[in-house]
Amino acid sequence: MKPNPSLDELLCSFMDGELSPRQRTEVQRMAAHDPQVARRLRQLQNGHTLLHALPVTPAPRDLLDQIKTSLERHTLLQPPVAAGRRAGVWHLAFRRFVSAAALIALVGVLGVVVYRIVAPVPPTGSAVVADAGLTGRLELRTARLGLAETYVALQIKESGLTSQIEPDGLSNSRVYRVGGTRDDVNRLIASLSKVWQHLEGATLEVEGRAGSTMPVVVEGVLPEQIVGIVAQGSAKASAQMAANYAVTNRVAMGMPGGEVRSLIQNDLSSVTLPRPAETKSGSYTPAPLGRAEVNLTIVVKGVR
Amino acid sequence: MRAASINIDDSVLVRQSQAGDAAAMERLILRYQNRIYNVILKMCGNADDAAELTQEAFVKVIESIDKFKGKSSFYTWLFRIAVNLTLNHCQRQARTATRSLDAEEPDQEGEPSQALRDFLSDDRVADPAVLAQSQELCELAKRSLLELEEPQRAVVVLRDIEGMDYAQIADVLSIELGTVRSRLSRARSNLRDILENMLK
Structure with a gap:
């Protein structure tokens, strides 16, 4: 029987269950009375059965690891934000970023000095301009609470960032609220990186995800990742990057190949992150909390 | 239908993924990886290409999950991404049609x-x-x-x-x-x- 496209369409729809009851009855009647139609229906059904019988080939076992690796590569290769200060290429880029931050700080201080010389009237308020403000919470869990707490408090104090220390009602926690520019906060994070080797874990929560009131939670966050997140040009971009890290960290920690994560951790803990030398003016007035580019709550928590 | 029976869970997992829950995204990947891989393999006929395209499809899904508005089901959205990537790949690789399934089974000549x-x-x-x-x-x-x-x-x-x-x-x-x-x-x-x- 020569194939008839219209008949084939009808028969295919019949065997795929895509006809109305009336049409089905019609096709059944045709097949019962016309051997050619019955034969063609059998041919098409056999073709379908053959393909349906093909064995399912499972995906490679390391597919999740490959996805994780690919995702990290994509994250690192994202185009830089407009300000050109995205830190994301791990060690090298992070060092470059800190150097750039030091240079910016130096230029800033020089600018203030020059301004004071030439300006007849001193500025009346803070110069921090809030863009789409980034709000986050960084929880550092440590078995050596005293050491970590002292170190964090010292670094915050030396950073010159606006800060508040709040009791949280728990004897084994210390809560700091800091606010400042993205560069300032990143300098603080750089200075805090040494404390990571004494941590049992670190979690960053970032708000600002589009269409969601829930924060993005990045478990096992690393200082380099925080710097990358904070350095983004907007809260939305920061939240997006945090979401990417949330996935990669989760996959790295929970799936086969999680040992890679621990290797990365160990490697980072041995890196000495340079801190720019700051020259502070005695009358420097930091921005009040809430108006800064970044508002970060740092919780140092004792664990057993 | 296999897809219909799991769509309810999909929508929950998608919402959790959009909120930054990486475990939910992992579950979606584990749920669909074999089916996506199998469809891509049957379309492109090469195991290495299929693995790479599957990986690429899921990376794209993770990066675009925020843009998924639920106008279609996650199932068809995921397959749309995977099939489009595969079709583009096949068009680039004109040799696909004559390629043998060497990586999967021995050649039957x-x-x-x-x-x-x-x-x-x-x-x-x-x-x-x-x-x-x-x-x-x-x-x-x-x-x-x-x-x-x-x-x-x-x-x-x-x-x-x-x-x-x-x-x-x-x-x-x-x-x-x-x-x-x-x-x-x-x-x-x-x-x-x-x-x-x-x-x-």
Whole structure:
């Protein structure tokens, strides 16, 4: 029987269950009375059965690891934000970023000095301009609470960032609220990186995800990742990057190949992150909390 | 239908993924990785390419999950991404059609056996269990699939291998329902011709 496209369409729809009851009855009647139609229906059904019988080939076992690796590569290769200060290429880029931050700080201080010389009237308020403000919470869990707490408090104090220390009602926690520019906060994070080797874990929560009131939670966050997140040009971009890290960290920690994560951790803990030398003016007035580019709550928590 | 029974859970997992829950995204990946890989493999015919395209599809899903608005099901959205990537890949690699399935099974060359003659005799409706155990017939089926034009191959793989209904195929391929109907019919007819030509 020569194939008839219209008949084939009808028969295919019949065997795929895509006809109305009336049409089905019609096709059944045709097949019962016309051997050619019955034969063609059998041919098409056999073709379908053959393909349906093909064995399912499972995906490679390391597919999740490959996805994780690919995702990290994509994250690192994202185009830089407009300000050109995205830190994301791990060690090298992070060092470059800190150097750039030091240079910016130096230029800033020089600018203030020059301004004071030439300006007849001193500025009346803070110069921090809030863009789409980034709000986050960084929880550092440590078995050596005293050491970590002292170190964090010292670094915050030396950073010159606006800060508040709040009791949280728990004897084994210390809560700091800091606010400042993205560069300032990143300098603080750089200075805090040494404390990571004494941590049992670190979690960053970032708000600002589009269409969601829930924060993005990045478990096992690393200082380099925080710097990358904070350095983004907007809260939305920061939240997006945090979401990417949330996935990669989760996959790295929970799936086969999680040992890679621990290797990365160990490697980072041995890196000495340079801190720019700051020259502070005695009358420097930091921005009040809430108006800064970044508002970060740092919780140092004792664990057993 | 396999897809329909898991869509409720999908929407919950998608919402959790959009809120930054990486475990939910992992569950979605684990749930669909074999089916996505299998469809891509049957479309491109090469295991390495299929693994890479599967990986690429999931990375794209993770990066775009915020943009998923739920206008279609996650299932068809995921397959749309995977199938589009595969079709683009096939177009770039014109050699796909003649590529053997070397990475998956040994090549079956030479005279087709009695199994194919029996299958094409049309005396009776084929037994799926018997077909599944005939390695030669399975190989011939895969080879004949690769000889179809990509649009026809896509529609027949989504229907006969993945088990989608016509509406889902139309959604995945962004084509009209009538186009699915006619393209599938032509694909099956062509597939039959290809198998018959193997006997000549």
